[in-house]
Amino acid sequence: MRTILVVGGGYAGFYTAWKLEKKLRRDEARIIVVDPRPYMTYQPFLPEVLAGSVEARHAAVSLRRHLRRSTIVAGSVVAIDHARRTVTVRPAEGPEFAIEYDIVAVTAGAVTRKLAVPGVAEQAIGLKHVEEAVAIRDRLLTAFDRASALPPGPRRQALLTATFVGGGFSGVEGFAELLSLASALVRSYPELDPAELNFHLVEAGKRILPEVSEEPGKWVVRSLEKRGARVHLGATLVSALDGHVVLSTGEEFDSELIVWTVGNAANPMVRSHTDLPIDRRGMLVVRSDLRVGTEDAPIPDAWGAGDDAAVPDLAAGRPGATTVPNAQHAVRQGKLLAKNIAAALRGREPKPYVHHSLGTVATLGLGRGIFQYRGLVIKGFPAWLMHRGYHVLAVPSWERKVRVFAIWLTAAVFGRDIVSLASVQDPRRAFVTGGEPLEARAEPPGYRARSE
Structure with missing residues (x-):
């Protein structure tokens, strides 16, 4: 019986293992999944976790509960030696150890891209994991409590200031949801004036949301500014030392909360600690059928998918185009990867990955959203409903769908919970x-x- 090792339990890794369990007989292969976290994070729910619209645990899908036939190893793969069919695993405690395999599926995912900006490492919070979304929410709620006991002044102003750096989907959705939460929250604090809220979105480019066309992107900026936010386009963060934000435009202000959503970077393990081929960006070189290697020279028994793989985008119609690193591709690549591994085990040819976009949809706060499919653009409440409908169907397992839907119904009747549990940190x-x-x-x- 062959051993299939899945490196990473994120989107692509979870779906690869989940579908392999359904497609393979128990005597066909042994499946091992290695990941430091015991769950897969459903990242599209992170902005709503941040705003309190989704319970934090409901955005996390337990690996052990849903991958019943797989062996789950709690640790990080720090090196892949495919020549010897071995990976090195670093657990949270204890010495490193090796695991041998026959087939490897590299789905380690990308990491948050960091820049050498003074103060960011000490002050900023990312938005890639559930823990970060919870910390951002608790930081805001605690800041409101502190500010309500202070007289108007610089410290109170800093407590009521939030700054997001990065205008991609993650940054804009998180920023808009937190702004929605703060606007609702201030009504419960008669000591505070809504005009005291200062929300800043900093984007180095000339537009936000590059996944949508220019006009819908401008509409989102106008929508945020009407709600009192400041959108700084063509600006970069120069310093964040001690929470004092300095922008390249010369603007300066103190901010209690700084959230870093500048984008993804290549996984360090894939970039530097594997004998599998990588490209100049540090991404795994993958064929259209998700086998590692080039079209002319595939690497036997090595597969890759997700954010750490440069998967050819056959739907783009441009030579050299690769799929963008997002959830839509990672989920579908994971499902196809399971089918192709099963097909290869049974002597059949794997199929190429071709996915035509279903459009893009984003939440912009409670009751607000935007959807675009080619030339069709839907704004406001209908787009927000489409966002919720799509993701409650997309989150894996009926158990999670029911839990999330129940939370939404409860919030519709009683409103969002505004209790801070920052002390748990x-x-x-x-x-x-x-x-x-x-x-x-x-x-x-x-x-x-x-x-x-």
Whole structure:
């Protein structure tokens, strides 16, 4: 019985393993999935987790619960030696160890692209994982509580200021959802004036949402600005030291919350620690049928898909075009990858990946959205309903669909929950300090924060 090793349990990896379990007999292959997290993050729900419209755990799909026939290894693959059919795994605790395989599916995913901007590493939060979305939400809610007890002034102004850097889908959706939450939240704080809210979206390019055409992108900017946001186009973040934001345009302001959504970078393991072929961007070289290698020289028993693979985009009609790294492609590539691996095991030819876009849809806050399919553009409430309808159908498993839909119905009746649980990020403080607030400045002797 052959061993199929799936590197990464994100979109592409989860769907590869999930579909392989359905397509292969128990005696055909053993499936191993290696990932440091015990769940697959449904990333399109992160903006709604951030806004409290989706419960955090419902945006995470348990690997062990849904991959019942696979062996789940909790750790990170730090090297792939395909010549020897071996990967090196680094667990959270204990020494590194090797796992041998017969077939490897590299679906490790991309990582958040970081730039050497002073203060970003110390101040900013990303928006790629559930934990980050929860932290952003709790940071905003805690800031409102702190600001409500302060007189008007620079510190109160900083607490009510949020800055998102990056105007792609992740940044715009997260920014719009947080703005929607803050606008609703301020009504519960009579001490605060809605005019005190300062939300800044910083984008280096001349437009946001490059996935949609120019006019819908301009409409989104106008929509955000009507709601009180500031959209800085053609601007970059120069510094964020101590929460003091400096833009390339010369504007400066203090911001309690800084969210970094500048885009993806090549996975370091794929870029530097594998003998499989990579391109100049550090992406895995993949054929149209998802086998690693070129059309003329495939690498035996090596497959790749998702954000870490340069999959040829046959639907684009342009030589050299590759699929963009998004959820729509990762899910479909994962499903096809499972079919192709099963076909290869049974002596059949794998099929090429061809996917024509179904359009793009984005949430812009509660009751607001935008959808585009070629020349068709739908704005506002209908697009928001399309966004929710599409994603509740797309999230894997009926269990997750029902849970998410139930939360939406509850929120429609009772509104969003506005309780902050920021203290869970530092659970020992109350125990050590005897109930002293999280904001206490003096740390007790012998106390070590979780971040240490």
